[in-house]
Amino acid sequence: MTVEDVLREIKVKVKEIVPSDIQITDVEFEGPLLVIYTKHPQKFAEKEHLVRQLAKMLQKRITVRPDPSVLTDSKIAEKRIKEIIPEEAGITNLYFQPDVGEVIIEAVKPGVVIGKKGALLNQIKKEVNWTPRVVRTPPIQSKTVQEIRAYLRTVSEERKSILRQIGRRLHRGESENEKFVRVVALGGFREVGRSCAMLHTKDAKILIDVGLDVSSDANGSPYLHLPEVLPLETIDAVVVTHAHLDHSGLVPVLYKYGYDGPVYCTPPTRDLMTLLQMDYLKVAVADAKKTPYSSEHIRELLKHCITLNYGDTTDIAPGVKLTLHNAGHILGSAVAHFHIGEGLYNIVFTGDIKYERTWLFDPAVNRFPRVE
Incomplete structure (x- = not known):
């Protein structure tokens, strides 16, 4: 079934549930969201149960937006x-x-x-x-947060187009062949720095963290050249557990070499990651070192970044759902729980965690509905 067929089927189901006095003008995927455009947003607001009913029936995260003509x-x-x-x-x-x-x-x-x-x-x-x-x-004025928010507002139209492309790829459907799940270690295993792993299923390839070993001049990158990873256009999504450079330092490199998919993380991770990546470039230039990417690629990352709050479950690839939980490490740090298939397999990537309660953070979440 093509994406167009899926959308057609969804539109029919939406019109079956939504009362006839509410005019639906468009239904479209934008990233993991199903967006319903209507000429009667006020009636949707009056009937709060409608969105919940649609979300339950379609098993999608739904948002309702007004048609531009009624603003x-x-x-x-x-x-x-x-x-x-x-x-x-x-x-x-x-x-x-x-x-x-x-x-x-x-x-x-x-x-x-x-x-x-x-x-x-x-x-x-x-x-x-x-x-x-x-x-x-922000309770304390932050130039970084202000600039990121301002930039995302200036590229909102382009970002909408990017999210639609991501949504269509995400909902392309699953194959009927034999299912499998495998984890490929690309960096950070039995070493400190350049953390990176790939979660590979029959229908999806997902990178978890793409870090940098800042202490190494010769070999600071994960093994992104392996045949399992290339070409980068075949990667469905990237999940960043937290903002430290050993976990997020080389995410912009992906956009330099052809990746055009989403990056999922918490809102604080997006902002802190951007701050640290820009700082990394400044330090590298000051030390007369060659930089692996430029600020242009960081901006490209921001355009493709989709933030998730703790506890939100969302589809990130065919047959793969992601839920982020508190990791207790730094602001926005997350434990990534992946639910694969309809109960086929559940796997958790911890990133860096801290079990002890501190003055700033709750301890890391270590109880899940199901995990193998």
Whole structure:
């Protein structure tokens, strides 16, 4: 079954469940999400059970967005949003993204913006038709976070196109041949640095971490030249457990040599990883060393980066679901749990972990519904 066939089937099921007074204009995959565009977002907001019902039936993560034709003028919408949200929320910025129908609300207290059981977000959807997305204003001003968020806003249209390509590849379907699961060690096994492994199934190839051995001048890269890995275009996804360079330092190299797929990590890992990679380039240039990639490739990584919160389960390749859990190592560090097939196999990659509770972090999660 082709992706077009899958989408056609999904559209039929969506129209069976959604009431006839709610007009659906488009249904499309964007990364791991199934996005439903409608001319009546306010009615979706009133019937909260609809999205849950669709997600349960289709077994997909679903988001509803307004059709561009029904969006309220941004100046009018901004005024109304500020009237709806209490002052104590501490709104610092509002950014409107017409290409995806989203308004990004930066606030000191995101919980106040959301309201009890999402009441204020639903009110915003009903009254201005924009889909609100709430992000926390950093308690300490961070130039890195500001620049990353600003860059992602400037490339939002290109990113939408990238996510659609990723979504179509992700939902290409599974083969009926014999199933297998294998792990290929590419670096960081019985050594410190250049951590990298490949999870290989009949239908998918996933890299877990692509690190750098900063202490080695001659052999600091994982074995990315092995025939199991090449060509890089055959890799379905990259998962980064945390931001330290021995786990994330060479992810941009993949985009230099042809990879154009997604990178999955937590939101703090995305920001910290970018900071450390840029710092690595500055130090290498200052020491007159040849750099393996440039800032252009870091920007390409950001365009393809899909962030996941702890506990969110999402499809990342045909027959493979990923859930990230707290690893207790650094901010945003994660234990990656992979569920392969319909109960075929479950495998966990820990990255770096800490079991002890500290002043900053909870201990690493080590209990899972199922793991072999």
